[in-house]
Amino acid sequence: MSDADAQSEGDGWGPLSALPGNPLMWVLIGSELAVFGIALIGYCGARLRDPAGFAEAQNHLDRLAGLINTAALLTSGWFAALALDFRREGRRAAARFALAGAAALGVAFLVVKVGEYARLDAAGFNLNSGGFFTVFYLVTGFHALHVVFGLVLIGLVAIFDSVDNFETGTAFWHMVDLIWVVIFPCLVLLR
Amino acid sequence: MALTIAMTIAADVRADSKLGDLAVLAIVVAAALKARIILSRYLGLSCAPGALTAFTATVVVLLAAVAFSFLASAFLH
Known part of the structure; x- marks a missing residue:
């Protein structure tokens, strides 16, 4: 494909053409933000009905472990x-x-x-331990699945190491990072 | 990383007590700034200002909704 063809194909993405990297990755980033955003709005609604119950449940979380994880993911993004x-x-x-x-x-x-999951489970807090833990496990578990998928993607990028693949793979990894910096304070720190 | 440390201090991670309104706002602002840095520098949106504004606004609205729900719960209950 000539440069002109590649340029023409890039223009076919409309406003997404202006974004760095693969346009489809931006579609994914936008939809992931929407999914996690809706989950957080649902969390807020549930919490408004039972703030005391949610606050009590949150006190069983290990906030320091979460902050260590935040530092790990941010450094990983770097x-x-x-x-x-x-x-x-x-x-x-x-x-x-x-x-x-x-x-x-x-x-x-x-x-x-x-x-953290093992410690909570041993203490008797699982997916069915009330509204807070249902949301906590679903949202953080879904995010952890993205981390797993990101690791697979990083492995593939290391093998098929074109610049384009690097841009796409690292963009996914930064998206995982971005989602964590939004969901972590909302679910764990704010109380 | 400085924002994470600021967040740690504001969240008083070793205490189980409810956070004050200022701490809630500090945590939300730190999260928004971190998100902005990731979008701008790591995801490269500094070269697409319109998209950077749109993504940042989405994150800010989301965090504002969460902060509002926390602050509102104090009045509702």
Whole structure:
């Protein structure tokens, strides 16, 4: 495909053509924000009916573990951005190394998250332990699934390491990061 | 990372007490700023100001709704 053809194909995305990376990734980012946004609005509605019950349930969460996870995911995002910069400069080995750093911190996030679920479950708090825990497990579990999918994507990008793939893969990873910085304070910190 | 530390202080993570209105606002503002940084720098929307504004506005409206529900619950109950 010539550059002119590629340009013409890019223009076919309308306003999405102005966005960096793959336009379909932006469709995904927009729809994910909408899904998690609706979940948070539902959470607010449920919480307004029983603020005391929700606050009591929230006190069983490990907020410090959540903050450690926030730091892990933010640092992971920084590594992913670094990986993309390296790849654009043609430094493929450095890009893969930075990507491995991003993935390692993603795995650390999941380890902390699974540990938190196990601790809560052992204490008797599961999906059926009232409104707060139903929303908490569904929203954070769905997010954790995105982290798992992101790790798979990072693995694929490390193998098929074109600049375009790097842009798409790291954009997904940053989206996971973005969703976490919104849902974490709402579900865990605010009380 | 500085915003995460600020959030940690505002949230008083070791206490189980209800947060004050100012702490709620500080946490929400820190979250909005973090989201803005991710959108602008990491997702590269600084080169598409219109999209950056639209995505930031979506996040801000969402966080404002959450903060409002927390602050409103104090009056409703």
